[in-house]
Amino acid sequence: MLPTAARFTPGEVTYVTAAAGGHTEAIKVLIRAGALVDWHESWQGSTFATALHWAVRLGTASAVQALLDAGADVDWDNATRRVVRTVNPTYASTSDEEEEDNDGSSIRLEVVSGGFTPLDQAVKRFGSEPNRVIPTLVRHGCKIKPTHAKTVPYLKLVLECGGFKQ
Numbered sequence: 001m002l003p004t005a006a007r008f009t010p011g012e013v014t015y016v017t018a019a020a021g022g023h024t025e026a027i028k029v030l031i032r033a034g035a036l037v038d039w040h041e042s043w044q045g046s047t048f049a050t051a052l053h054w055a056v057r058l059g060t061a062s063a064v065q066a067l068l069d070a071g072a073d074v075d076w077d078n079a080t081r082r083v084v085r086t087v088n089p090t091y092a093s094t095s096d097e098e099e100e101d102n103d104g105s106s107i108r109l110e111v112v113s114g115g116f117t118p119l120d121q122a123v124k125r126f127g128s129e130p131n132r133v134i135p136t137l138v139r140h141g142c143k144i145k146p147t148h149a150k151t152v153p154y155l156k157l158v159l160e161c162g163g164f165k166q
Helices: 024-032 051-058 061-069 118-126 133-139 146-151 153-160
Strands: 080-086 098-100 106-113
Touching (some): 051 061, 061 133
Antiparallel strands (some): 098 106
């Protein structure tokens, strides 16, 4: 049993890992104690799944709901990226993830492989099977890709109607 009054010290990196087991009550206790819902490990340009990715992968709608209620990023993409430096200052990029370095060269992050959002994970997990995870993500404003609509009829209807709020 987890203590309900646990608190984490400032600077301590504590994150919600209970989602990996789909333990909704443990997730709620960790959130109340101040755990980070969107924390993810990064290594050499790769970012790993957040608690929301794990909850979706397991298909635990109540865990997904608890994390979203706590402010989890519904569209976190854990793609492997690499830093690309362009020394030509006249380079024009269409990337949203570009910035200017001190020496005037452009730096941008480029997706190398993989990458999926929680909705990508849910579509892969469930396909067109009835489930509560996909509607929960949609209610929280996740971005629906045209490829999702090809796989999941519900998502096709949401897009055709102009989005969930419509």
